[in-house]
Amino acid sequence: MQEWVSARAADATLGPAASRVVDILATQPRLASYASTAELAERASVNVATVVRTARALGFEGWPHLRLELRNRYLTSLSARQLLAEEAGDLPLAAIRRDLENLETLAHTVDTGAIRAVARAIDRARRTVVLGSGTFAAPGVQLAHGSTSMGRDVLMERHFGTHLANTVARLGEDDCLVAVNLWWLPTQVLEAVRIAHEAGTTTCVVTDLRTSPLVAVADHVVVVPSEGVSSFPSVTAAMAVVHGILAELAQLGGDATRRAMERTETTWSRMGLFGESR
Incomplete structure (x- = not known):
């Protein structure tokens, strides 16, 4: 994840605030892959607009598109055993809710x-x-x-x-x-x-x-x-x-x-x- 984020950032012109956002993406991939724009902005001590501009500077339409890429990359980096450890509780209900979330994300990001x-x-x-x-x-x-x-x-x-x-x-x-x-x-x-x-x-x-x-x-x-x-x-x-x-x-x-x-x-x-x- 760090190598991927660093490679994307290398081709972008980033100021100090945007660089703090990139640091969060690289060092806290699980957080970044689930965070809202406001949550990531708070963690990086920047405003929401900076998060959106950073996503675009990295080559994405906006934060939802970058977050989708981050989440999928984060999950791909896990083994089946690690994926299983990510969940607990009522798994059948969790699976249904997760699919609903996926469809909602798809509706907002799909081309x-x-x-x-x-x-x-x-x-x-x-x-x-x-x-x-x-x-x-x-x-x-x-x-x-x-x-x-x-x-x-x-x-x-x-x-x-x-x-x-x-x-x-x-x-x-x-x-x-x-x-x-x-x-x-x-x-x-x-x-x-x-x-x-x-x-x-x-x-x-x-x-x-x-x-x-x-x-x-x-x-x-x-x-x-x-x-x-x-x-x-x-x-x-x-x-x-x-x-x-x-x-x-x-x-x-x-x-x-x-x-x-x-x-x-x-x-x-x-x-x-x-x-x-x-």
Whole structure:
């Protein structure tokens, strides 16, 4: 955290007051990742306006955006055991409340233009490959399922190693790759996005770190909060973004999407996939 904050500050022109804010960010990351503007200002002995100016000097739109980055970086620095130790008490209720907080943060910080751009990229692509590993594959599964239900050629790549390599090798300029990555970044996911980007494929990333290495090779980036309870970050905000992409995709498709969904549901019915549920 100290190295990251110092690197950001090195490229900024900061006065004495702003430097005190930066010192708090570097030396007290847990406090900074949860503090309000007023709380951080009080701790640094500056006014609220100084905190906002410092955030902008470090390359962020404002304090909420910088705090989101700090929080996600702080949580990424913890092990699963340390994450578990962060919480106590009624964990199920704490998890629900945390997700509500994440969605509130998302509503105030998300770039809806980026969400629409991802939807347009999928809409225009010949085919789309979606990447996600472990727990964080869930939003990708939802994106692929919803998109294919609307008639789009979208594949959720579940197999890594040579299978993933072969899939990425076939991507070209008419295709799209969407990577959903929270917390730790698998090497194969990063390299797959790099290879696709070099091939001219439209690359889209949903991540919890604005400074993730994925951002440098992404055409469109959506940043989400991922703070969770217990051993794993939350995918609720990422799932909400996926639902936003799907809603935009449905609107882009218009009548063609409606007809495709009707064909999909007819096929489900003919294959007897669902019994009487009502």
